[in-house]
Amino acid sequence: GNSVTQMEGPVTLSEEAFLTINCTYTATGYPSLFWYVQYPGEGLQLLLKATKADDKGSNKGFEATYRKETTSFHLEKGSVQVSDSAVYFCALSPNSGNTPLVFGKGTRLSVIA
Amino acid sequence: DTEVTQTPKHLVMGMTNKKSLKCEQHMGHRAMYWYKQKAKKPPELMFVYSYEKLSINESVPSRFSPECPNSSLLNLHLHALQPEDSALYLCASSQGGQGANEQYFGPGTRLTVT
Numbered sequence: 001g002n003s004v005t006q007m008e009g010p011v012t013l014s015e016e017a018f019l020t021i022n023c024t025y026t027a028t029g030y031p032s033l034f035w036y037v038q039y040p041g042e043g044l045q046l047l048l049k050a051t052k053a054d055d056k057g058s059n060k061g062f063e064a065t066y067r068k069e070t071t072s073f074h075l076e077k078g079s080v081q082v083s084d085s086a087v088y089f090c091a092l093s094p095n096s097g098n099t100p101l102v103f104g105k106g107t108r109l110s111v112i113a
Numbered sequence: 114d115t116e117v118t119q120t121p122k123h124l125v126m127g128m129t130n131k132k133s134l135k136c137e138q139h140m141g142h143r144a145m146y147w148y149k150q151k152a153k154k155p156p157e158l159m160f161v162y163s164y165e166k167l168s169i170n171e172s173v174p175s176r177f178s179p180e181c182p183n184s185s186l187l188n189l190h191l192h193a194l195q196p197e198d199s200a201l202y203l204c205a206s207s208q209g210g211q212g213a214n215e216q217y218f219g220p221g222t223r224l225t226v227t
Binding site for chain 2: 032034036042043044045046049089093094095099100101103104105106108
């Protein structure tokens with residue numbers, strides 16, 4: 001079956017630190033991969049996506065590369081800000097019609113000044 | 114415009130009340146979703162509508178009743194809820210059909226059942 005595994009949080013970093021949140025997946029076929037971010041009290045926002053192997057998704061300084069050989073889609077940012085404090089969800093879509101997204105459990109990030 | 118709107122933002126209801134949550138999108142998406150999210154958990158899928166027809170019901174209790182009046186609107190009718198149904202209810206939409214299922218989420222309705 002399809003599944004997503006994220007590193008357990010919470011992750012606490014100082015401002016301007018480097019961020020990595022690990023995500024690995026199990027899927028049949030060639031899924032699309034996503035990172036969503038949820039700020040306190042809000043819904044989920046699509047942060048970035050990649051639809052095929054070796055694609056790099058990027059947005060707001062965040063990046064993730066679709067690595068088929070390691071079945072990974074790790075999220076990185078070179079210099080985090082306090083405003084990046086949120087919960088980050090890795091997700092996959094099996095690319096077969098309206099098959100629902102499969103979410104990881106989420107990683108809470110706290111950035112301190 | 115990638116906006117999905119939801120009303121109300123907050124809702125408090127008693128166990129004998131009937132209420133409805135509303136969701137709207139104007140992106141021309143043909144798939145719409147209801148999720149339930151408890152604190153510190155990922156969203157859990159409840160229902161999927163594809164081309165205005167219910168395509169997935171994840172064994173949700175009948176006290177939750179979805180409705181899709183047209184391709185832009187999605188409702189969730191609530192009746193005789195339990196306190197454990199208190200959660201954030203999220204609506205999402207996607208293009209539908211084959212291919213990448215990139216979903217766009219609304220801000221959610223925070224529901225409290227007393």
